[in-house]
Amino acid sequence: MSGTTVFGLCAAAAVGLGLYGLITNPQPLRKIIAFNLLGSGVFLLFGVVGRRGAAAGLGNDPVPQALVITGVVVAFSATALAIALLLRLFKTAGSTTLSGAPMRADLDPSGD
């Protein structure tokens, strides 16, 4: 088994782990981290496929690499948006639960 395959199996496991954490962990911040773990596994799969496509003197196919660079930046901005939403929820409702508890609007007098 080559090193690339080992990393490929590692990436597959990261996707599985991220999926499990995303479903079972009740805290939104932990869900965000798990989703990032899942995404990182998908990016690594791209890297493994690109590494196998090494040709023309390049060690890794440049097209999947460019896609992953774009993907990393998009994943970061999506994470930032999710965290901003979460912090706002915490400020407005006083908790970060997603289970439909009644909102405590009185905590934020500026309420909007």
Place this chain on the structure above:
Amino acid sequence: MSIATVFEIVLAALVLGLGIWTIVVRETFSATVGFVAYGLLVALIWVRLDAVDVALTEAAIGGGLGGVLLLGAAARLRDADLMASKTPGKVIRASAAALSVLTAAALADAVLLLPDPAPTLAPPAVANAWATGLSNPVTNVLMAFRAMDTMLEKVVLMLAIVGVWSLAPDSAWGGRPGPRHQADPNGVLAFLARLLPPVGIVVGIYIFWTGADHPGGAFQGGAILASMWLLTIIAGLADTAPVSRRWLRFILVAGPCLFLVVGLVGLLFGAAFLSYPLALAKPLILGIEVAMILTIAATLALLLAGAPERSAKP
């Protein structure tokens, strides 16, 4: 096919162990620290996969800025940790585990059954590098062959910042993002915030400039510039700018707008949308990249700073 070295197996095991730790550990803060370490080790995997451009991006954005973002959120949500909602029941957890194992097994199977010889776009990317005058194939793909993706990604960044800003309460509308940071003016943090930025700015610009021919580019350089700005903000030496400032908004739209203008000019006078005239390809790409690195640095830093929380007026 070479045999996996001990280093590769140990690295994969470490990454996997950190992944498991991130998911199962009790405290959110520990999970966050685990994820940052995971991100930095994944950057090493990218180096082993011979994708140094991605490794730089993963270390700077995935591990570095992403880590700061998650750590900051974990610190501010510490009280929420105490009133944690109840964990799902045994049935849900067992079905989730089964689903995850199935997904991972299917992907592992796909990895083991990948076609041999593997399809690749490396030869055409190298064969057409003459058209842009840049010799880093990844920069060529990002800025020329698939420039559409990169342009749309700039739009995504802009939408994300609009989304974050729209979460501001009425009283802080158009105000300064994040809390005002205080640090001991004679402390280590303030010292580093004075010492590092000049070096960091030079390194960031170098990484951007060398990206034409070697690993690097606007994303990686922009992330370094953003972290230098954030360092001075966290050390209390500078404050975040109010988001209603005109110059700030100009920087935020400079990258995608210049990209769009060049694309439309290509559509009107050239062969297609985003087609560069051959003689001008390199200067045009460099010009777009200069606008892009400013936009990327400002957007990443402001995404980290979060929604406006304080009124612009003192």
